[in-house]
Amino acid sequence: MHDLSQRLMSGDIRSLARALSLVEDRREGYVEVLKDCYRRTGKARVVGITGPPGAGKSTLVDKLIATYRAQGLRVAVVAVDPSSAFSGGAILGDRIRMQDRATDPGVYIRSMATRGHMGGLAVATGDILTVLDAAGFDVILVETVGVGQDEVDIIREADTVVVVLVPGLGDDIQAIKAGIMEIADVFVINKADREGVDRVERELHALLTLPGAAQGWTPPVVKTVASRQQGISDLVEAAERHRVHLATDGGGQDRLRLKYSQKFRDILSERFLMEIFARHLTPEREELLLQAFLKREEDPYTAAEAMLGRLRWK
Numbered sequence: 001m002h003d004l005s006q007r008l009m010s011g012d013i014r015s016l017a018r019a020l021s022l023v024e025d026r027r028e029g030y031v032e033v034l035k036d037c038y039r040r041t042g043k044a045r046v047v048g049i050t051g052p053p054g055a056g057k058s059t060l061v062d063k064l065i066a067t068y069r070a071q072g073l074r075v076a077v078v079a080v081d082p083s084s085a086f087s088g089g090a091i092l093g094d095r096i097r098m099q100d101r102a103t104d105p106g107v108y109i110r111s112m113a114t115r116g117h118m119g120g121l122a123v124a125t126g127d128i129l130t131v132l133d134a135a136g137f138d139v140i141l142v143e144t145v146g147v148g149q150d151e152v153d154i155i156r157e158a159d160t161v162v163v164v165l166v167p168g169l170g171d172d173i174q175a176i177k178a179g180i181m182e183i184a185d186v187f188v189i190n191k192a193d194r195e196g197v198d199r200v201e202r203e204l205h206a207l208l209t210l211p212g213a214a215q216g217w218t219p220p221v222v223k224t225v226a227s228r229q230q231g232i233s234d235l236v237e238a239a240e241r242h243r244v245h246l247a248t249d250g251g252g253q254d255r256l257r258l259k260y261s262q263k264f265r266d267i268l269s270e271r272f273l274m275e276i277f278a279r280h281l282t283p284e285r286e287e288l289l290l291q292a293f294l295k296r297e298e299d300p301y302t303a304a305e306a307m308l309g310r311l312r313w314k
């Protein structure tokens with residue numbers, strides 16, 4: 001066993017931080033740490049919180065931390081916010097908001113770098129969850145901005161997906177319907193202190209009662225005012241009901257199977273790419289190939305086959 005694994009599993013927070021960086025940056029030894037951790041996973045429950053920027057996700061996360069802590073549970077938070085890659089502002093804001101949690105040893109908050117993951121952001125996030133699970137956290141909250149495919153993939157790592165909406169986003173409900181709406185297990189209408197709550201609620205219920213919408217589980221709709229701690233216990237309870245549903249209904253197993261078949265394929269493609277790049281494709285070589293593709297002197301299919309061939313005869 002990697003000595004970092006041993007130490008993070010015994011609760012050493014500094015080793016945990018080092019292991020997470022090792023894994024996130026894919027540095028020497030990261031696979032060993034993941035192998036060690038994998039066997040110790042399956043205990044944490046992962047709750048994903050997604051929704052448009054400014055919906056109050058971080059505020060909700062902060063209140064959820066407080067609620068779970070009051071139940072004696074250890075809580076980790078993974079903040080994945082692509083917008084912070086441009087401004088740096090979002091994450092900083094989150095840090096300040098969650099500052100009073102920073103001194104609690106039962107809480108661990110981690111921001112994900114959103115760029116430079118060869119296997120993709122979702123794969124990196126999944127691995128971070130594996131390490132946190134092995135480190136013994138009871139609840140892991142993952143905050144993402146629900147916009148692109150990356151975020152949909154990340155949120156699929158969660159056992160329970162909470163989609164946060166706010167009043168006054170009527171058209172947006174239609175817009176996010178296709179992607180995030182489908183994977184919502186619980187809906188939150190946050191900022192319920194604002195006008196237009198009834199309208200969002202009506203629209204949501206209309207969507208949820210569409211033919212074929214419900215399959216064994218109809219996502220409950222919870223109204224919250226996160227900034228005033230209202231509705232948080234309803235949200236916790238809704239998430240808990242979903243956990244019980246997953247555990248008792250066959251749907252939970254199907255979901256896990258799907259998740260792990262995806263995970264395995266992701267690992268295969270990432271390892272494959274890493275192997276190719278490490279052994280046979282220097283940046284210079286890649287640049288030459290690119291030039292050749294652009295000039296139509298070479299085609300990418302033949303080039304890919306040539307790479308495959310090299311792996312075979314290695």
Ligand SMILES: Nc1nc2c(ncn2[C@@H]2O[C@H](COP(=O)(O)OP(=O)(O)O)[C@@H](O)[C@H]2O)c(=O)[nH]1
Nearest residue numbers: 053054055056057058059190191224225226227
């Ligand atoms: N009026 C109102 N404001 C809220 C509520 N929840 C959060 N906010 C505010 O909305 C803003 C964005 O919140 P934040 O948690 O950063 O949103 P995020 O981008 O989804 O993480 C902050 O100024 C919060 O104080 C709420 O229930 N009602």
Ligand SMILES: [Mg+2]
Nearest residue numbers: 057058094143
């Ligand atoms: Mg946020």
